Amino acid sequence: MEKLLVIDDKAFLRDIIKQAFPEFEVIYASSGKEGLKNISDGGIAIVLLDIKMPDMDGLEVLKIIKADEQNKEIPVIMISAYGDHDTVQSSLDMGASDFISKPFDIRAIKSVIQRSLGM
Numbered sequence: 001m002e003k004l005l006v007i008d009d010k011a012f013l014r015d016i017i018k019q020a021f022p023e024f025e026v027i028y029a030s031s032g033k034e035g036l037k038n039i040s041d042g043g044i045a046i047v048l049l050d051i052k053m054p055d056m057d058g059l060e061v062l063k064i065i066k067a068d069e070q071n072k073e074i075p076v077i078m079i080s081a082y083g084d085h086d087t088v089q090s091s092l093d094m095g096a097s098d099f100i101s102k103p104f105d106i107r108a109i110k111s112v113i114q115r116s117l118g119m
Helices: 011-020 032-040 058-067 085-093 106-116
Strands: 003-007 025-029 044-050 076-080 098-101
Touching: 003 011, 003 032, 011 025, 011 106, 025 032, 032 044, 032 058, 044 058, 044 106, 058 076, 058 085, 076 085, 076 106, 085 098, 098 106
Parallel strands: 003 025, 003 044, 044 076, 076 098
Antiparallel strands: none
């Protein structure tokens, strides 16, 4: 079973994702630092990453993931309420696979995940 890592400081969002994706082993991280540790443990197929978090913002986490030779190919989908054009463009320029604005439709996330994983 492939691993889906959700890095978001909101527990309710992590719970929604887990319920919506029974085909994945959903792993949670409530901070950027915790998410990076999960990635370094290996086996992550795809990441859903919030931008606004308390310890380290998602753009910084994205930059670290994409700079790591071992993990740079992992698709990272940004999820944020801060979906202005500059933020979206910055995310994509830094290597994000896609950007979904909150509030989101779970069907949109499913479609983006399938596209990102070539399903």
